[in-house]
Amino acid sequence: MKKLVIKDIARRAGVSESAVSKVINNYDDISEKTKEKIQKIIEKLNYRPSKSAQILRKGKTNTIAFMSGRIASHFTVEILSAIERNTFITGKYVHGIIPYSTNYEKEKMYEIFDKILYGRETDAVIALAMNPDLKIITKYKKAKVPLILIENDMKDAHSVNIDNHKAGFMAAEYLIKKGRKKIGLICGGLQEGTRFGYSYAAEQRKAGFEAALKKYGIKFDNRYLELCEHYTIEEGMELFENFIKKGIKLDAIFCASGDNTAVGVMDKAKKYGMKIPNDLAVVGFDDLMYAAFFNPPLTTIRQPIDKIGSAVLNTAIEAIDKKLKSFKHIIIEPELIIRSSA
Amino acid sequence: MKKLVIKDIARRAGVSESAVSKVINNYDDISEKTKEKIQKIIEKLNYRPSKSAQILRKGKTNTIAFMSGRIASHFTVEILSAIERNTFITGKYVHGIIPYSTNYEKEKMYEIFDKILYGRETDAVIALAMNPDLKIITKYKKAKVPLILIENDMKDAHSVNIDNHKAGFMAAEYLIKKGRKKIGLICGGLQEGTRFGYSYAAEQRKAGFEAALKKYGIKFDNRYLELCEHYTIEEGMELFENFIKKGIKLDAIFCASGDNTAVGVMDKAKKYGMKIPNDLAVVGFDDLMYAAFFNPPLTTIRQPIDKIGSAVLNTAIEAIDKKLKSFKHIIIEPELIIRSSA
DNA sequence: CTGAAAGCGCTTACAG
DNA sequence: CTGAAAGCGCTTACAG
Known part of the structure; x- marks a missing residue:
């Protein structure tokens, strides 16, 4: 099957390649009659212009x-x-x-x-x-x-x-108003040298989180922070265990790194016999489509x-x-x- | 900023465009010396060949x-x-x-x-x-x-x-061996005319499911089948309610249409006060990465x-x-x- | 090993 | 309104 090119259409229609091109591109300096004749042939032969040729010529990739x-x-x-x-x-x-x-x-x-x-x-x-x-x-x-x-x-x-700052603030303030005192933070993108590098959004979330703490007179203990790199469920589990290993007993964790992390945290916390939210309140980030169906349903910051x-x-x-x-x-x-x- | 083309590189290197092209394409009919000279200039100027020109010329899109x-x-x-x-x-x-x-x-x-x-x-x-x-x-x-x-x-x-037939068979057999008698099936792609049309995989899953029932002497009641179109959690909820509306009391449902459906089914069943798996066993399909974290964790057919x-x-x-x-x-x-x- | 020339399939001024 | 010609940026025989 030979590939169809503009010349084939032009020949069959008895017109120039320019004319065919004008039809393809919907230009209007062409008579209705010619246009129709060309269109019929294009349709009959199922011709489509070569994308790469168009891109090369137009200098626009449409991509x-x-x-x-x-x-x-x-x-x-x-x-x-x-x-x-x-x-x-x-x-x-x-x-x-x-x-x-x-x-x-x-x-x-x-x-x-x-x-x-x-x-x-x-x-x-x-x-x-x-x-x-x-x-x-x-x-x-x-x-x-x-x-x-x-x-x-x-x-x-x-x-x-x-507004990531506001998001961090909202999460922390909500937890504080719920009476939580020892609020952990899991956050990614806070360190330059790492594989995942620095993230502006993460920094903002953390800043907002800390601003809320400050507003309510809570001092942020740096040991309450765990750094996230992979944003997976498994990492959420590990990070939760890091708190345990450090001997820290939190009553809430804000997973600024996303719902995945929160899922991991909740799962591992339950394995340590903790009840959620009674023993540990967990707030996620993103509002994935599954967030309402985890165990328990996840409170989270929605990104619209x-x-x-x-x-x-x-x-x-x-x-x-x-x-x-x-x-x-x-x-x-x-x-x-x-x-x-x- | 003028766009860099092969001619620019050729000129600066004092060679032909062909030579540059040979370097780009890693051909070996070129002397080491010339090659190096060209490579240096390419690197220095950060030149990359135009993708569309390459595609047009080579007739291969690499896509x-x-x-x-x-x-x-x-x-x-x-x-x-x-x-x-x-x-x-x-x-x-x-x-x-x-x-x-x-x-x-x-x-x-x-x-x-x-x-x-x-x-x-x-x-x-x-x-x-x-x-x-x-x-x-x-x-x-x-x-x-x-x-x-x-x-x-x-x-x-x-x-x-x-092997979709086998998958359907496995799911049904497992449920039967667990003592379930009234097993519902939710399946997509079984009807031509609809928006979502016919699916070979779905047909196979259903056939396997029915084969297992037959093997164990259970007759498949057509009212136990609900047709899925959208593969969403919400549709899973609706479909479960359809069974209720039909006055059918099932003790198991195989969601051949996927884990999403299963999530919806479980959620709605719980709202009707059913315990899972005691009152209703649910088997999904796909094994999404969240499957282990739903409530309860989902038994499902994994697609590798x-x-x-x-x-x-x-x-x-x-x-x-x-x-x-x-x-x-x-x-x-x-x-x-x-x-x-x- | 090197380069001049043709051509991939289009579109775009431009002349008529 | 129509078409001949040039050219987008490459690669590929081919001649030397």
């Missing part, structure tokens, strides 16, 4: 990169899916979102940033929980390739975040995923279309979802 | 399509992620897997199949739980674009499946996702490299994971 540590993370997926839903709504970049995962490796992250930029692979980049240095930001700015950060905020790039998704995609589209004079920094309100775990 | 109803489904994600992990292992098609979602619409599915094929968008297509007609299969075969089906099986396409992922990717790669003389039909063993819900 947006979505970078994350890995797509398998359920939070990542919910974000990606929200973006996808919004492509259907706007009709733009449908099937044009390409996932790139850094495998949580910093080097790979830089490689991908470079590859996309210099290889002109996509029209824009959406980066979830990525913490590139200023050099990357500047390169993208200079090359005028829009970069939209989620869970990060830098002056010379667009960004969409929830769909709002984030639409803000991100719209910003990307506007930036690609050069409708943005300056960098957008969108803040979305988090929400405390109260269930049974706290 | 594989991954089709599914939507990527947001957690099962889909786990499969996609397994494929992704395997791209890192093989070093092939890294960041070359492009998700296409049909939004569960049959028409969109056909549109995507055509678009990919005629627009030469990818080198191969992996289709999860898609049920295209013979015409599509034949078109792909003729065009020699490899098509790998997951959760479906057709003569003229590659496929990777678990990573095995599926590597089988799928390897088949795709082999097929693209034309190493396959005939269509591969890979069957992977399912596994019954016993926890507390049954």
Whole structure:
């Protein structure tokens, strides 16, 4: 089966390739009659223009990169899916979102940033929980390739975040008002040198958490902090045991690192004979779709995923279309979802 | 910032574009000396070849399509992620897997199949739980674009499946041996006309389920069957209530439609005051990463996702490299994971 | 080992 | 309104 090219259509229709191209691209400097004739042949032969040829010629890929540590993370997926839903709504970049995962490796992250930029692979980049240095930001700015950060905020790039400070504050304040005194914090992205590096969002959550403690006159004991790296259920279990090993008896834990961690914490705490929330109150982060079905149902901070998704995609589209004079920094309100775990 | 092209590199190195191309493509008919000189300049200027130009010229996209109803489904994600992990292992098609979602619409599915094929968008297509007609299969075969089906099986396409018949059998037999007599079945993909259409995998699961019943002399009452369409937790709740409404009192339910359904069923059953597993045993399907943390922990059929992922990717790669003389039909063993819900 | 030339399949000014 | 021509940025025979 020979591949169909524009010349084949032109020949059969008895017109020029330009004419066919005009039909493909919906230009209007073409007569209705010719247009119809060409359309019929295109449909009959099921012709579609070669994507790569179009990209090469137009210099526009109609494609947006979505970078994350890995797509398998359920939070990542919910974000990606929200973006996808919004492509259907706007009709733009449908099937044009390409996932790139850094495998949580910093080097790979830089490689991908470079590859996309210099290889002109996509029209824009959406980066979830990525913490590139200023050099990357500047390169993208200079090359005028829009970069939209989620869970990060830098002056010379667009960004969409929830109010992480407020989220941390809300969680802590809720626990304090419930009478909890010894509140542990599990948080990722607080240390530069590690595999997972620094996260702006995490820092904000911690700051908000501490602000609430301070407001109510509670001093934050640094031993009440455990650092998260992998964001898995298993790590939540380990981290809970770290508190035990340190001989610390908490009456609450705020898992700023996400619901996965909270699931692990609850599971392990129960194995130590603790009742949740009586002996230990647990608050998660994200509100995964399963949060209401864990044992007990998880109290958590909801990230309004769909709002984030639409803000991100719209910003990307506007930036690609050069409708943005300056960098957008969108803040979305988090929400405390109260269930049974706290 | 002017975009760097091969000519720039050639000029700076004082060589021809061909020479640069040879370095990019790792050809060896070039002297070490020239090669090094060119490499240095490429590195210094951070040059990357234009992907679309390469694709256009080489006729190979280095890209594989991954089709599914939507990527947001957690099962889909786990499969996609397994494929992704395997791209890192093989070093092939890294960041070359492009998700296409049909939004569960049959028409969109056909549109995507055509678009990919005629627009030469990818080198191969992996289709999860898609049920295209013979015409599509034949078109792909003729065009020699490899098509790998997951959760479906057709003569003229590659496929990777678990043994769904056995899975259905295992689930039913386990419940019967536990003394359950009135076993309900929730299953998707059994009806052509609907939005979600027919699924080969679902049919097999049901057949296996019925085979076990038959073996133990239990007659399957058709009122014990509820049809699933959306595979969500909420639908699981509804479907459970359908049994109640029909006045049917079951002592077990096998959710062949997946763990999500099982979660919904358990939740609603508890609201009706039933104890799980005492009053109602529930078996799910998939073994999602959260399955052990629901209330109670879910007994379920595990799909060995990573095995599926590597089988799928390897088949795709082999097929693209034309190493396959005939269509591969890979069957992977399912596994019954016993926890507390049954 | 090196490079000039053709061409992949389109789109875009431009002339008519 | 129509079409001839140039060119997007590469790679691939091929001649030397």
